[in-house]
Amino acid sequence: MRKLLKPTLAFAAIVASAMWILSAPETLSDGAEFARLGDVEKGRDVFYAGGCASCHAAPKAEGDAKLVLTGGRKFPSAFGTFYAPNISPDSKFGIGNWTALDLANAMVKGVSPGGQHYYPAFPYTSYSRMELADIVDLHAFLNTLPSSNEINREHELPLPTRFRRALGLWKLLYLDNDVVSGDFSRGQYLVEGLGHCAECHTPRTILGGLKSASWMSGAPLSEGEGRVPNITPHADGLAHWSIDDLTEYLESGFTPDFDSASGVMVDVIENTSQLSDEDRLAIATYLKALTPIPKP
Template sequence: MRRVLTLFFLLAIGGLALAFWLTRPLPFTAEDLPPLKGDAIAGRQIFLAAGCASCHADRGAEAQQAPILSGGRRLSTEFGEFITPNISSDPVHGIGSYNLAGLASVLKRGVTPDGRHLYPVMPYTTYTRMDLQDIADLKAFLDDLPASDEVPQPHELSLPWSLRSGIGLWKKRYLDSNFVGAAPSERVERGRYLAEALGHCAECHTPRDRFGGLDKSRWMAGAPGFSGRAEAPNVTPAALDWSRDEIAWFLESGHSPRDEIASNEMEAVISGLGQLPKDDLEALAYYLASLAPIE
């Protein structure tokens, strides 16, 4: 009996070791990517659509031409307290030393260039759908922003959530580069890219399962807010009865057809989205109107 238990224990340990090895962090190398030249002007549009400032800069910085991305915002979740890092151009405390492969590793694989899993509070489950050229453009813009020597603070997590090794297993289940919504037209396809690859709308507006993964069967059907924030509403056509023009106007101005004003986290989102070209805001409106209605 002792031999059987010993064998079972060894097999279990071996199975776990194999699972962690198969899900180990694998950052991109420079050889993995084509040589791409970034455009900082185009990169600013990516920056605005992706909402980088809303987590990594002080409130109100979304509207600035050159925000300081020193991080430090606290995000309270049921898994613990996350603190956003410095992503300024500082080469020591920020990401100024990252090359294109390093930034692509963070955004598309949720892995740091030195090979550490990132927690999915960083919405790489959305950014994994980004085009590499957009990442190159974003990097060109980030490289031009001011540096900050703010020292990144560690997350405040308890066991088992403080063990990053388990994130690789989580990614096997939830990191998916396929788009969710349909794209019946070119305009809707553009809106889908803005929402599902850049804007990470679903990260707030889609409910999650007990392991923190998005419940795609209720895509954009509303979800509880983090940190005691207000609930993110259902934005499928079952609940959002606005016209496409009204949706586009809200995304630009923050004013709803009922003369309500965007508040809480949506206020910061609008500060970025409102600077996008009208064609992009209309594309987002067409995308939202095309979603499957979910009560």
């Protein structure tokens, strides 16, 4: 037994150090793109396309109160309960001290200014496809919003998910900025990147990563009963919706069956209704060009 113990321990130590190295947070290097003054108007469009207020506004906030990004909204999941943080421009309680580079590291690398991994309850797995110029503009827009001195709530996590470092290994499996479907286009950027539509419409693996083979074919609702619908052009999904039906829905929430959007999709439409007609058309065109997949 003794004889075996030494090599076993040595092997375990090698594995542990390899894991430690592999899980290290990766960050962007500072570059000329971050020296530019962000464009507030463009940043506003990025903000609505990205749907930040849906998660970072106070729970139940309406109208202008949605622009106070105090955080506090609760996200129950199989991995524990997460709370959205304050991302208002308050320099103590929010992210007022952050540079555009800090914001870019959070959005595309899922890494905090202190070098810690974020949990994917923050959908950086989609935002990782964002263009850095858009992040610089978004940073400028966020700085024009009202401040809030709400204190961040701690996540409630069971032991196995409490260590952020382990997320480095999760990221090796599920974080990449490759596009999923079709050629690069505005619609693809809005759906797969900023709009993070797949985060709800695509089923997940046991470890919580998106199953790209079942892209947009529908998934269980993360909160409460029911399902998020299949939005591929399959008979189970949007086969009978025209491009016009889709742009109408993204603007007003009305469906071709004379129904209207409900649940969390209402928040999404609050954001897509703020986009330009061209952007809604780009989203609709992308969805209709997806591979039709039956619901899982």
